[in-house]
Amino acid sequence: MAMTKKIPDTIKGANTFCPGCGHGVVVRLIAEALEELGHADDAICAVAVGCSCLVNVALGIDKIGCPHGRASACAAGIKRVRPGNLVFSYQGDGDSLSIGLAETVYSAQRNEKFTQIIVNNGVFGMTGGQASPCTLIGQKTTTTVDGRSVNMSGVPLDIMKMFGQIESVAYLARGSVHDAQNILNTKRYIKKAFEAQMAGAGFSCVEILSPCPTNWHMEPVDSMERIAGVVSAYYPIGEIVTGGGLNA
Amino acid sequence: MKQLMKGNHALAEAAIRAGCRFFAGYPITPQSEILEYFSWRMPEAGGSFAQTSSEIEGINQVLGAAAAGQRAITSSSGPGFTLKQEGISYMQSLEVPAVIVDVMRYGIGLGDIFYGQGDYFQATKGGGHGGYLLPVYAPSSVQENADLVALAFDTAEKYRSPVIVLSDAAIGQMCGSVELPEMKEFDIDRFEWALKGRDRHYPQGRTLTDRMYYDFGYDEYDKHERDRYDAMKENEQLWEEVQAEDAEVILVSYGISSRICKEAVKAARAEGLRLGLIRAITVWPFPTKAFQKYNGKASAYMTVEMSQMGQMAEDAFIAAHCQTPVYSMPTGRDVADSEDIIANVKDILAGRKEAF
Missing domain, CATH: 3.40.50.920 (Rossmann fold)
Known part of the structure; x- marks a missing residue:
């Protein structure tokens, strides 16, 4: 059987992320998931501020540019008035877990029935690599020049642990884009989250570990190895909640 | 048929009758009766109600709902109205129509729950960042609480602008006779620009963001904004x-x-x-x-x-x-x-x- 190369028609063309950035892979996975689930035409994305906003030029579906940290609140508002549409937020860890932590946690707590996509690269990328809530202990950034310390900044924030305490959550998974197997698994997680949403099961979230060679000051391949090593050691990859929410 | 109603309740009921089907907000005196009224009345009317974790989350849920084409409203007072300014500035940059109610109380900071009119500057001078303007209606009776909130939705959609109803603790808390407007329903798909999923008008999907980025050149954008505000100044003065x-x-x-x-x-x-x-x-x-x-x-x-x-x-x-x-x-x-x-x-x- 001949092999065909197929690109979802929601991919608008070349994206504008940095070389070696994981966002482009995540956007492609979302596009494939939407196409395979038959939701490319009814999908609406609440776009965060930061590198995430470059999804505006990458993904050809309906999108809204939200205030910094508020994409999950916007997504909740959209889903509440258009429950038949597939609604997701697309956010970085700075947007969703620093300035937007209240909106993030309460979207899950209030069982808002959209899907939150969190791309976790452990830094504020767009502003030049400042520490984020997910910067690892010892990691050097422009605001932790000697490396993040527990004494000064506490431990990195684990949103899956926070969400995991909320019994009504429908689906939770942490994926990664550092190798082929994890990329395939992450696509499966995204599809399962979308399916849980469209079944009306409740809040769903996929956090995705993603490299930022530019602000990690590493080569792209070394960045992938960093995720395979210290990053995924702190942030374990896999499904956390399946079949939860109103399906449980 | 006239009936006796509290100002805050009349405002909430009139919003429902004006076709509003989404509310998100947070408790604060002296506006909490609006939140309480919507909590049961909005679902009854087939709409959606959210008591959010803060006014910030509330205004941003309203931003999402309004961007998706629904008539949407939030309300607050003093300190909470301050928290909504970020969202109002974004609404004006995205040109998303929505109604924001400020039931004014007295003072700066925490101030007090007594009546006051100290939010005039914040409401009328673009209370958020960047220098925008937006229509602000100031009711002086229970009847006007009802009439002006209904008018506010029409004006919001006419200009694709957020609109403020600047009430106060006295107007919100007083009881008075009111003739409520007729019940209206709107098709959520009535606006071509509103989020609904890509279609023949937008085969690559809508990018509803700061209109400066994709819809205008920078020079055109300033003129576009001036023209919008000039039209409002010319057409919307009421006294x-x-x-x-x-x-x-x-x-x-x-x-x-x-x-x-x-x-x-x-x-x-x-x-x-x-x-x-x-x-x-x-x-x-x-x-x-x-x-x-x-x-x-x-x-x-x-x-x-x-x-x-x-x-x-x-x-x-x-x-x-x-x-x-x-x-x-x-x-x-x-x-x-x-x-x-x-x-x-x-x-x-x-x-x-x-x-x-």
Whole structure:
């Protein structure tokens, strides 16, 4: 059987992320998931501020540019008035877990029935690599020049642990884009989250570990190895909640 | 059919009847009755209600719902209204129509839950960042709480702009007779620009973001914004005049303070003092057209408002165009007293009061 190369028609063309950035892979996975689930035409994305906003030029579906940290609140508002549409937020860890932590946690707590996509690269990328809530202990950034310390900044924030305490959550998974197997698994997680949403099961979230060679000051391949090593050691990859929410 | 209702309840019911089907907000005195009313009435009307974790989350849920084409509203007071400014600035940059209610209370910081009118600057001068403007309606009765919230939705959609209803604790908490508007329903798909999923109009999907980025060149964008605000200034000024035609001194007021001004006009006229009133119904756009009729004819304007210093007085000063002097009577946390108003007017006429 001949092999065909197929690109979802929601991919608008070349994206504008940095070389070696994981966002482009995540956007492609979302596009494939939407196409395979038959939701490319009814999908609406609440776009965060930061590198995430470059999804505006990458993904050809309906999108809204939200205030910094508020994409999950916007997504909740959209889903509440258009429950038949597939609604997701697309956010970085700075947007969703620093300035937007209240909106993030309460979207899950209030069982808002959209899907939150969190791309976790452990830094504020767009502003030049400042520490984020997910910067690892010892990691050097422009605001932790000697490396993040527990004494000064506490431990990195684990949103899956926070969400995991909320019994009504429908689906939770942490994926990664550092190798082929994890990329395939992450696509499966995204599809399962979308399916849980469209079944009306409740809040769903996929956090995705993603490299930022530019602000990690590493080569792209070394960045992938960093995720395979210290990053995924702190942030374990896999499904956390399946079949939860109103399906449980 | 007229009925007796609390101002906050009348506002909420009128919003439902105006076709509003989404509310998100947070408790704060003296607006909490709006939140409470929507909590049961919105689902009953087939809409969606959310008590959010903060006013910030509330305004952003409203941003999402309104961007998806639904008539959506949020309400707050003082400190909570401050938290909504971020979202209001974004609404204006995305050109998303929605209604924001501020039931004003007294003071800066935490202030107090008593009535006040201190949010005038914040409401009328673009309370968030960047320098935008938006229509602001100032009801002075339970009936106007109902009428103006319905009008606010129409104006919001006419200009694709957020619109503020600037009520206050007195108007929100008082009971009065009200004739509620007829029930309306709207098709959520009626706007081509609203989020609904890609279609033949937008085969690559809508990118509903700051319109500066994709819809305009930078130079075009500034002109586009100016044109929008100019159109609002030209078309949307609303005011009421009370015996202003032959008045020697014209009071300028809005909301709860304007009710006392009406009493003062009547009392002054009874003792032969020709007093009149311009009551701003839109505090932005400020009713400059009313002033154009009386500039250079009236001896003085005097603004009456509940704030620590004059706020509306600045707009009256600009509207008077240096053709008629403006005087200010800020009454802080007290509602003006008609005898005090008349005493102030007599001081103006006797040259004893300093002009603004």
